[in-house]
Amino acid sequence: MDGAHDMGGASGFGPVRPEPNEPVFHAxxxxxxxxxxxxxxxxxxxxxxxxxxARENRPADDYxxxxxxxxxxxxxxxxxxxxxxxEADELAAGKVLHPPxxxxxxxxxxxxxxxLRRGGPTERPATRPALFAVGDRVRAKDMHPPTHTRxxxxxxxxxxxxxxxxxxxxxxxSNAHGGGEDPQWLYTVSFSGAELWxxxxxxxxxxxxxxxxxxxxxx
Amino acid sequence: xxxxFQRAFATPHHQGNALLDSAAGxxxxxxxxxxxxxxxxxxxxxxxxxxxxxxxxxESILTEKGYIDPAALDVLIETYExxxxxxxxxxxxxRAWTDPAFRDRLLSDATPAIGELGYAxxxxxxxxxxxxxxxxxxxxxxxxxxxxxxxxxxxxxxWYKSAPYRAKAVKDPRGVLKDFGFELxxxxxxRVWDSTAEIRYFVLPMRPAGTDGWSEEQLAELxxxxxxxxxxxxxxxxxxQRSEGRS
Numbered sequence: 001m002d003g004a005h006d007m008g009g010a011s012g013f014g015p016v017r018p019e020p021n022e023p024v025f026h027a028x029x030x031x032x033x034x035x036x037x038x039x040x041x042x043x044x045x046x047x048x049x050x051x052x053x054a055r056e057n058r059p060a061d062d063y064x065x066x067x068x069x070x071x072x073x074x075x076x077x078x079x080x081x082x083x084x085x086x087e088a089d090e091l092a093a094g095k096v097l098h099p100p101x102x103x104x105x106x107x108x109x110x111x112x113x114x115x116l117r118r119g120g121p122t123e124r125p126a127t128r129p130a131l132f133a134v135g136d137r138v139r140a141k142d143m144h145p146p147t148h149t150r151x152x153x154x155x156x157x158x159x160x161x162x163x164x165x166x167x168x169x170x171x172x173x174s175n176a177h178g179g180g181e182d183p184q185w186l187y188t189v190s191f192s193g194a195e196l197w198x199x200x201x202x203x204x205x206x207x208x209x210x211x212x213x214x215x216x217x218x219x
Numbered sequence: 220x221x222x223x224f225q226r227a228f229a230t231p232h233h234q235g236n237a238l239l240d241s242a243a244g245x246x247x248x249x250x251x252x253x254x255x256x257x258x259x260x261x262x263x264x265x266x267x268x269x270x271x272x273x274x275x276x277x278e279s280i281l282t283e284k285g286y287i288d289p290a291a292l293d294v295l296i297e298t299y300e301x302x303x304x305x306x307x308x309x310x311x312x313x314r315a316w317t318d319p320a321f322r323d324r325l326l327s328d329a330t331p332a333i334g335e336l337g338y339a340x341x342x343x344x345x346x347x348x349x350x351x352x353x354x355x356x357x358x359x360x361x362x363x364x365x366x367x368x369x370x371x372x373x374x375x376x377x378w379y380k381s382a383p384y385r386a387k388a389v390k391d392p393r394g395v396l397k398d399f400g401f402e403l404x405x406x407x408x409x410r411v412w413d414s415t416a417e418i419r420y421f422v423l424p425m426r427p428a429g430t431d432g433w434s435e436e437q438l439a440e441l442x443x444x445x446x447x448x449x450x451x452x453x454x455x456x457x458x459x460q461r462s463e464g465r466s
Contacts, residue, residue: 112291
């Protein structure tokens with residue numbers, strides 16, 4: 001989707017403001033927000049692509065007006081409500097008003113280390129040969145799906161070069177919407193600064209994105 | 220400007236039942252007010268405690284429903300607050316600076332190489348190391364969200380997730396470096412890696428001059444988090460207190 005989350009190249013946000021000696025969390029609730037979000041994926045049964053879409057699919061002033069952990073909480077609240085794990089009236093009241101929905105399993109304290117260590121690898125066995133090889137010239141498609149995608153706007157329509165072939169990986173555009181993993185070849189594609197930013201080209205700039213095969217066409 | 224105007228005149232979401240206004244969204248955790256904006260340092264404590272109270276209520280709802288184990292939350296928090304952080308990555312870099320065979324493995328297949336030091340897992344399932352040289356400087360960003368190599372760097376800092384960085388890094392990385400207080404020679408090429416899939420990029424910075432004979436442990440002290448993202452450089456030898464035995 002073409003949303004406020006897709007920020008590459010946008011103007012007007014001002015300088016980057018690093019924070020010296022920044023703490024890991026800036027408020028006690030941020031700790032709990034992170035942990036609740038990570039823990040709820042197991043009973044909730046959603047995947048990372050669904051989580052990303054739940055966070056990004058909102059009005060621009062909403063997305064830009066929230067801190068990052070507030071966005072996480074908003075995404076989590078949406079995912080839980082969609083599955084009727086929690087209802088809106090319970091969130092409003094701050095207490096349980098409906099019986100729990102049975103869940104397959106929950107994350108227990110003794111499973112945390114193993115679960116984090118396993119992570120969620122996305123590479124899958126290839127079922128067909130890759131369409132492109134290192135060095136090939138490609139064009140990022142000018143596509144604007146209303147659904148989740150990981151092709152940022154600033155490269156769409158631009159010419160690039162296949163820099164690396166990364167194997168076949170879970171396809172977020174499908175996986176975010178319950179369409180299954182539909183693994184696709186993944187490539188690192190490089191674009192010159194002059195190609196992307198004709199108005200302010202830095203001749204020594206190169207930008208790469210990781211693009212799934214359906215995002216690309218031969219050029 | 221428009222944004223501020225809209226927010227200034229919006230009904231505060233914690234008043235009334237804004238929660239039920241939207242079927243598609245979940246306004247429960249909608250933006251509070253300007254006071255909670257991450258770049259506004261004048262925090263309004265009543266607004267922050269509003270969020271604090273809502274998160275506590277959420278945790279108790281989910282616990283009572285049997286969806287979460289509060290003890291598991293404590294382990295998760297402890298993991299990312301005190302175990303997994305940029306010191307992990309600094310160990311990896313220091314090893315690469317002292318062990319050429321490890322450096323080769325780190326550059327050719329980073330995930331198992333980093334695993335040799337015990338760092339692996341969530342948000343680091345597919346790591347690629349990119350090496351800085353005098354001719355080429357690498358910088359890592361996620362313009363679409365906040366993708367970051369957790370096992371080696373921990374959770375991302377606020378600036379990494381912020382709009383200014385995500386917007387500017389791919390268009391004006393030299394300007395970003397100025398925001399961080401340094402410049403590269405104008406002849407150095409810059410390659411910005413936008414983490415748009417599940418590959419996580421890890422920058423191997425250049426070993427500072429004047430560190431011949433330094434141990435891995437001493438070298439790790441020079442490796443900053445930002446030098447492994449590409450928004451900083453390692454410390455110079457004169458910026459750290461030399462360990463005993465090397466004075």
